[in-house]
Amino acid sequence: xxxxxxxxxxxxxxxGENLVLNCSFTDSAIYNxxxxxxxxxKGLTSLLLIQSSQREQTSGRLNAxxxxxxxxxxxxxAASQPGDxxxxxxxxxxxxxxxxxFGPGTRxxxxx
Amino acid sequence: DAGVIQSPRHEVTEMGQEVTLRxxxxxxxxxxxxxxxxxxxxxxLLIYFNNNVPIDDSGMPEDRFSAKMPNAxxxxxxxxxxEPRDSAVYxxxxxxxxxxxxxxxxxxxxxxxx
Numbered sequence: 333x334x335x336x337x338x339x340x341x342x343x344x345x346x347x348g349e350n351l352v353l354n355c356s357f358t359d360s361a362i363y364n365x366x367x368x369x370x371x372x373x374k375g376l377t378s379l380l381l382i383q384s385s386q387r388e389q390t391s392g393r394l395n396a397x398x399x400x401x402x403x404x405x406x407x408x409x410a411a412s413q414p415g416d417x418x419x420x421x422x423x424x425x426x427x428x429x430x431x432x433x434f435g436p437g438t439r440x441x442x443x444x
Numbered sequence: 445d446a447g448v449i450q451s452p453r454h455e456v457t458e459m460g461q462e463v464t465l466r467x468x469x470x471x472x473x474x475x476x477x478x479x480x481x482x483x484x485x486x487x488x489l490l491i492y493f494n495n496n497v498p499i500d501d502s503g504m505p506e507d508r509f510s511a512k513m514p515n516a517x518x519x520x521x522x523x524x525x526x527e528p529r530d531s532a533v534y535x536x537x538x539x540x541x542x543x544x545x546x547x548x549x550x551x552x553x554x555x556x557x558x
Contacts, residue, residue: 363541363545364544364545364546366546366547368549374551374552375535375549375550375551375552376535376537376549377549378546378547378548378549381544381545381546383544383545421487423547425545425547430475430492430494430499430539430541431477431489431492431499431500432477432489432547434486434487436486437486
């Protein structure tokens, strides 16, 4: 059974710092991996999707990498801003079924 | 596209009442998911459909919960009778493997059972 963990559970940084969020999964037979952002009281917004054949994806100040063999993905946020404060979740979709398994999320606070 | 559309956005009801949550997936998506989110348990998968057929309902907590997908553009999640512990935010999401399998969420339905 696929299990997804995220470290750290919470992170507080001053504005302008570059930061890395980590996601680990136990079964490397994945179809894709997706990073989401959730603001308080809101739904989940898709940030980046990495297919199993890809190593990384970039969107603006965000860069996500994928290492299937080690069961890890990282989300890199450059030059963080207070508006980046939110909970970040990763989810993996397996090759067998079509289900997505979510991590518990990392709660990020960027202080002005 | 309008995205995944859920209704109602907020529902307050009394214990024992029937609750029906509705979802319209993104047009062309063939997979639909119902999730529940609480502070204590995080995001939990309740059930998902592929091509309108329920594939895995092992996350449905009890017989009080039921879900249907009568066609490709509509799904319902019903709770009967509702209980205070059902209070949560219920999310619907959809995806299509034909376009990379990206998952898109609705805004959620916040349910409060008194």
